[in-house]
Each structure stands twice: as structure tokens, then as C-alpha cells.
Amino acid sequence: MRIDTSVNLRAWNTFGLPATAQTLVHIEEEADVRRVVDHPEFGRAPKFILGGGSNIVLARDVTACVLKIEIPGLRVVEERDDAVIVEAGAGESWHRLVAWTIEQGFGGLENLALIPGTVGAAPVQNIGAYGLELADRFDSLDGVDLVTGRGFTLDRRLCRFGYRDSVFKHELAGKGVITRVRLRLPRPWQPVLGYLDLQRKMEETGIAQPDARQIFDWVCAVRRAKLPDPAVIGNAGSFFKNPVVTPEQCRDIIARDPHVVHYPMDDGSFKLAAGWLIDACGWKGKSVGGAGVYEKQALVLVNRGEARGAEVLTLARAIQESVYGRFGIRLESEPILLG
Known part of the structure; x- marks a missing residue:
């Protein structure tokens, strides 16, 4: 468990806003969360969970203990006739996960390409784009209770997903750290093409039956044309x-x-x-x-x-x-x- 003090968070939020964290703990594995819970100083202190910093606006310094989630890992959990279950560490880049599934030949997440942020933050926000939400592909997640240090697993029902909403914005807000997320990619794969921008791409290219890779490329192109790169702006x-x-x-x-x-x-x-x-x-x-x-x-x-x-x-x-x-x-x- 690595601990930094008096950290300028400008580099840790995609808005590039200045703010200082008194204490920042790098969470590189699930056991690090338990070490924080058991820590004599940090255990009872308020916590602020930070993933990729793509969904925050910092207008003041952060006095709470900042937990910077950096847990890595991508793997196939199970391949079934009806679905492929994949798992990612909460600190992985969401877009890297989407690109990795496409590279493995698994469709299902392509409409969610190029969304900034980490895998662990995705269920909190129930991210969505181009006719698809995370909840549509969600299987389950693992986490650690910030009071007891015990692990927990939640399925789709217990996450109570809504439009850009979940249980992590309500009853579990600030009470648990997501460590791993599992997604269910359905078989046979079916494209989601109802969104206007994707229909325009079909008309422009003349491709009436795009595969997952093609949709992935289209979504990336549309997002890059419309949205600024946080690394630039x-x-x-x-x-x-x-x-x-x-x-x-x-x-x-x-x-x-x-x-x-x-x-x-x-x-x-x-x-x-x-x-x-x-x-x-x-x-x-x-x-x-x-x-x-x-x-x-x-x-x-x-x-x-x-x-x-x-x-x-x-x-x-x-x-x-x-x-x-x-x-x-x-x-x-x-x-x-x-x-």
C-alpha cells in the first residue's frame, strides 16, 4: 500500500482542475482496501474514491482520505453457449477493456467504446452511449466494505441500476470500494444500431450488416469528432x-x-x-x-x-x-x- 501526502490532483482529474489531497492511498490490490480499513489513522477517516477522475469537478481541496483505485487485470472467466463472461480489475481503463474484448473476438461492448474513466467507476454511473448501458451487459461485481473490511459481491438486481444511477450513489455511497467487475457478452451477438449517428454511418459506408469491430470503429470516430480529448482540452x-x-x-x-x-x-x-x-x-x-x-x-x-x-x-x-x-x-x- 503506497501513501502520498499533499498531492496536487490536477493530473488525476480529466478536467485538469487544481485541488490538493491531504492523503492519497494507491489501491493496487484488494488487500490494500483492508489495510486502509485496519489502519489506525485512515480506518475511521472519511474516504473519497478516485478512479480515472473523468467524472468529478474539484472546486475545493479534498480533506478526506483519497483512495486511488489502480487494481489491474483482464481475463475471460467463462465461455458458454449463451454468453462469454469477462472480468476486469477496477483500475483498468474502461476503453482498454472494450478494445480488449474486440481483440479477443467478443462483441457486446462496442457501443461503449472510448468512454473515459475506469472499470470500477462504470457501474457507479451505469455508463451508457449509442443505445447501450452498462446494465445491459452487467453480470456481477466484487467489492470491499469500508467499515468492516469484508468482501461482497453484487449482481445486477442488487446494483439497482437506473439512468446514470446505481445503489453506489445512494445506500452504498462512500461505503464500499469496487474491486472487480464481470460483464456478460451475449451469444449469439446482436448489433445495437438504433442510434441516429450509427444509422448515418451505415448510410455513408453502405455497410448494412456491420460486425462488432466496425461498430467499435464507428463509435470511436463519432466520439472523436464530437468530443474533445481530455489530454488536449x-x-x-x-x-x-x-x-x-x-x-x-x-x-x-x-x-x-x-x-x-x-x-x-x-x-x-x-x-x-x-x-x-x-x-x-x-x-x-x-x-x-x-x-x-x-x-x-x-x-x-x-x-x-x-x-x-x-x-x-x-x-x-x-x-x-x-x-x-x-x-x-x-x-x-x-x-x-x-x-
């Missing part, structure tokens, strides 16, 4: 959740603005494109201090250089007020806000 990916509204609310908004981008959901509700709502309010390209709205995708807030966390929060709140004022819709932030 600091950001936390999509900053706001796409709001879900009732059919009545959707009809009311369409009546006022027929161009609003919306998608029907299985339960009869409608998902609105938050990026479109923000763009319609004129925010694309605007800035508050060093924080700005990305010129190519209004859903993404960026660090234009030396931005402070407080500037990001000020910009986010102004956008929320603007969208609510025009559409009556309250946008909810995706990243964890430490301010």
Missing part, C-alpha cells in the same frame, strides 16, 4: 444528463419548439437531448473565466486554460437556470461536484 465528458420527461411535457415542448431532439423510451416517457437544449439557449462557445462550453458539443464543459472549479460550477448553474427559464426543464449534472 480538460473536460469531464457529458456534463448534464439527458432529461427524461412525460409524453405531456414532451408534446408541450414540441409545440413551442418543433425542432427539439427527443427519443421515445420503453416506458412511454421521452428523453430530451440536453446538448440541444443548451445550444438552443445560446451557450455553445460561451465562457465564464477559464471554463467554457465546447464549440462542437454544448453538452460538454471544458477547461480553456487554468480554469478553477468554482468557475465550472458557476457556468453550470447559469446554464441550468437558462434552460429552466426557457423550457421548464431542470438539468442534472452527471459529474460529482466537490464545491
Whole structure:
């Protein structure tokens, strides 16, 4: 178990925001979590779990003990007629896992390519993109209780997945560390192609029956065209959740603005494109201090250089007020806000 003190977290969050962690513990194996729990100083201290730092906005220093999750490992657990079960350490890059499954000849995760962050953070957020969510491919996960030091295993039902939501944002928030995640890749493989960007790729290329590798390449290309690389421009990916509204609310908004981008959901509700709502309010390209709205995708807030966390929060709140004022819709932030 490696321990660092007075660590500048600028390099540990993809927004590139300055903040200092009094104590940072590198969690390189499951036993390290138990060592923290048993530690005379850190055992009872508040904990802050840090993966790839792609889903946080740091607007203050972190006084809690930061657990930097770095547990490695990729393996095939089981190959069955109906599915392949793969497992990854919580510290692995999510995109590396997706690319690795494609290289092994296993389809199923290709729509989730190039999502930043670690494997361990994926179930917390129930990440999703291009018509697929983690919950659709989830099998189970292992973790360690931060109070007792005991290991636990949760299946899909116990994780209580929702839209960008899980039990780790509620009852288990800050109470456990995810150490390994297992995913179920169905056999036979079936492509998920309902998303508009993928349909456009099919039309552009003339490929009517793409394989998993082709979809993987398309998703990577679409994301690179729309979203900034955090290594070049600091950001936390999509900053706001796409709001879900009732059919009545959707009809009311369409009546006022027929161009609003919306998608029907299985339960009869409608998902609105938050990026479109923000763009319609004129925010694309605007800035508050060093924080700005990305010129190519209004859903993404960026660090234009030396931005402070407080500037990001000020910009986010102004956008929320603007969208609510025009559409009556309250946008909810995706990243964890430490301010």
C-alpha cells in the first residue's frame, strides 16, 4: 500500500482542475482496501474514491482520505453457449477493456467504446452511449466494505441500476470500494444500431450488416469528432444528463419548439437531448473565466486554460437556470461536484 501526502490532483482529474489531497492511498490490490480499513489513522477517516477522475469537478481541496483505485487485470472467466463472461480489475481503463474484448473476438461492448474513466467507476454511473448501458451487459461485481473490511459481491438486481444511477450513489455511497467487475457478452451477438449517428454511418459506408469491430470503429470516430480529448482540452465528458420527461411535457415542448431532439423510451416517457437544449439557449462557445462550453458539443464543459472549479460550477448553474427559464426543464449534472 503506497501513501502520498499533499498531492496536487490536477493530473488525476480529466478536467485538469487544481485541488490538493491531504492523503492519497494507491489501491493496487484488494488487500490494500483492508489495510486502509485496519489502519489506525485512515480506518475511521472519511474516504473519497478516485478512479480515472473523468467524472468529478474539484472546486475545493479534498480533506478526506483519497483512495486511488489502480487494481489491474483482464481475463475471460467463462465461455458458454449463451454468453462469454469477462472480468476486469477496477483500475483498468474502461476503453482498454472494450478494445480488449474486440481483440479477443467478443462483441457486446462496442457501443461503449472510448468512454473515459475506469472499470470500477462504470457501474457507479451505469455508463451508457449509442443505445447501450452498462446494465445491459452487467453480470456481477466484487467489492470491499469500508467499515468492516469484508468482501461482497453484487449482481445486477442488487446494483439497482437506473439512468446514470446505481445503489453506489445512494445506500452504498462512500461505503464500499469496487474491486472487480464481470460483464456478460451475449451469444449469439446482436448489433445495437438504433442510434441516429450509427444509422448515418451505415448510410455513408453502405455497410448494412456491420460486425462488432466496425461498430467499435464507428463509435470511436463519432466520439472523436464530437468530443474533445481530455489530454488536449480538460473536460469531464457529458456534463448534464439527458432529461427524461412525460409524453405531456414532451408534446408541450414540441409545440413551442418543433425542432427539439427527443427519443421515445420503453416506458412511454421521452428523453430530451440536453446538448440541444443548451445550444438552443445560446451557450455553445460561451465562457465564464477559464471554463467554457465546447464549440462542437454544448453538452460538454471544458477547461480553456487554468480554469478553477468554482468557475465550472458557476457556468453550470447559469446554464441550468437558462434552460429552466426557457423550457421548464431542470438539468442534472452527471459529474460529482466537490464545491
